[in-house]
Amino acid sequence: xxxxxxxxxxxxxxxxxxxxxxxxxxxxxxxxxxxxxxxxxxxxxxxxxxxxxxxxxxxxxxxxxxxxxxxxxxxxxxxxxxxxxxxxxxxxxxxxxxxxxxxxxxxxxxxxxxxxxxxxxxxxxxxxxxxxxxxxxxxxxxxxxxxxxxxxxxxxxxxxxxxxxxxxxxxxxxxxxxxxxxxxxxxxxxxxxxxxxxxxxxxxxxxxxxxxxxxxxxxxxxxxxxxxxxxxxxxxxxxxxxxxxxxxxxxxxxxxxxxxxxxxxxxxxxxxxxxxxxxxxxxxxxxxxxxxxxxxxxxxxxxxxxxxxxxxxxxxxxxxxxxxxxxxxxxxxxxx
Numbered sequence: 001x002x003x004x005x006x007x008x009x010x011x012x013x014x015x016x017x018x019x020x021x022x023x024x025x026x027x028x029x030x031x032x033x034x035x036x037x038x039x040x041x042x043x044x045x046x047x048x049x050x051x052x053x054x055x056x057x058x059x060x061x062x063x064x065x066x067x068x069x070x071x072x073x074x075x076x077x078x079x080x081x082x083x084x085x086x087x088x089x090x091x092x093x094x095x096x097x098x099x100x101x102x103x104x105x106x107x108x109x110x111x112x113x114x115x116x117x118x119x120x121x122x123x124x125x126x127x128x129x130x131x132x133x134x135x136x137x138x139x140x141x142x143x144x145x146x147x148x149x150x151x152x153x154x155x156x157x158x159x160x161x162x163x164x165x166x167x168x169x170x171x172x173x174x175x176x177x178x179x180x181x182x183x184x185x186x187x188x189x190x191x192x193x194x195x196x197x198x199x200x201x202x203x204x205x206x207x208x209x210x211x212x213x214x215x216x217x218x219x220x221x222x223x224x225x226x227x228x229x230x231x232x233x234x235x236x237x238x239x240x241x242x243x244x245x246x247x248x249x250x251x252x253x254x255x256x257x258x259x260x261x262x263x264x265x266x267x268x269x270x271x272x273x274x275x276x277x278x279x280x281x282x283x284x285x286x287x288x289x290x291x292x293x294x295x296x297x298x299x300x301x302x303x304x305x306x307x308x309x310x311x312x313x314x315x316x317x318x319x320x321x322x323x324x325x326x327x328x329x330x331x332x333x334x335x336x
Contacts, residue, residue: 025330028160028191029086029112030103039112040085042325043296045194045223045247045276048072048089048105051096051284055127058094063284065101069108072282075295076109082300086112086325088276090194090223092120092163095127096284099157114160114329117144117152118182121175122165122196128174137177141184148189161329162186165196171205179206183213190331194221194245200233207242216334217241221274224248231260238264238272243328250279250294254302261320262310274328275299275320 025036049068051058076087091097099115106113119140120127132140144162151157162182166175182193193210197203203222210220221243225234234244244264249257257275264273279294304317 025326025332027086027112027114027326027329028158028331029114030099030106030157031112034112036326036330038085039322039326039329041083041321042086042088043079043084043276043299044088044221044274044325044328045090045245045278046087046296047091047278047280048076049096049098049101049280049282049284050091053285055094055129058096060098060101063096063098063282063289065098065104068101068282068289069105071290071293072105072280073108075280075293076105076111079296079300080109080111082297084111084296084300086114087296088114088116088161088329090116090163090278092116092118092127092165094129095120097152099152099155103155103157115152115157116161116163116194117147117159117185117191118162118164118193119178120163120165120196121172121178122167124167125174127165132178133174137180137184140177140181141188144181144185145188148185148191159191160331162191162193163196164193166202166206168198168202171202171209176209179209180213183210183215186215186219187213187333187335190333192219192221192243192329194223196223198224198227200225200228200230200237203228203233203237203242207237207240211336214336216336218243219334221245221328224278226257226260231263234260234264235267235269238267238269241272243272243274243324244269245274245276247274247276248278249275249298249303250277250296252298254298254306257303258306258310261307261312265312265316270316270319271324271327273320274324275303 164178218241225244226246
């Protein structure tokens, strides 16, 4: 039964109510706000460009936007030919995030592209700016909230989700701070938090920090959950309300993904699962930046046919590629 929003009318009888429309569900793209229903089939974790040189040296001067556009557009158009309408670019600040490039590519291809705010602490903080080590969680959140309200780097382009990264194992003090900063940003903006994580132990620690900050698990995406050896933890996280992201399909092991998704479906948790490739990766500074580039078609060409053979229906595919992304990334505060 659908929820209805009622406001008691003070000037009518006590049994009369004004029926108000539900708040519109929105997603923020690099070209502005769209309705969540317009997201369509979505790849929720991909990359166009990633620069691994480090936070102290990264700069958009290290790549030519026109060259990147020409090189990458054919791969994005391949995905669009397969029905993909929206594309979450998960490259964070100080790892090659270039929102001007993303907007240009969105215009080139017609895809909805969504970018992020936040900092990536994995790889022992190589991609954190110096101030991320010294500032408080509140100070970091202020920076991220400003990007949400005013736009990124003076462009007016606003993020559609929060992206952080933490190392495997128990959360360090710095990485706990990143999670707290993300929680504060969520509570102020309603943006969903995606955290490069991997093992379940780390994901559950993050969920506990978010709980302490008053944020529901439904605002949290456990990125790279495929890296957890014991997949029963995926079911546990989903039952707690978190989003379980199986997002390395671009790199193979399609049979394993099919098996994991089949198990999650059998446990009644398909409505909490997100899938994607983690593919792309134009790499500035290398002799051939496109040499290791991986396209965005394994999901459509390999995984979905395999799942269909295992009994998955079009309704299941619609759940995974349309409903779940729209539900996960609709902008709204999820407060305990």
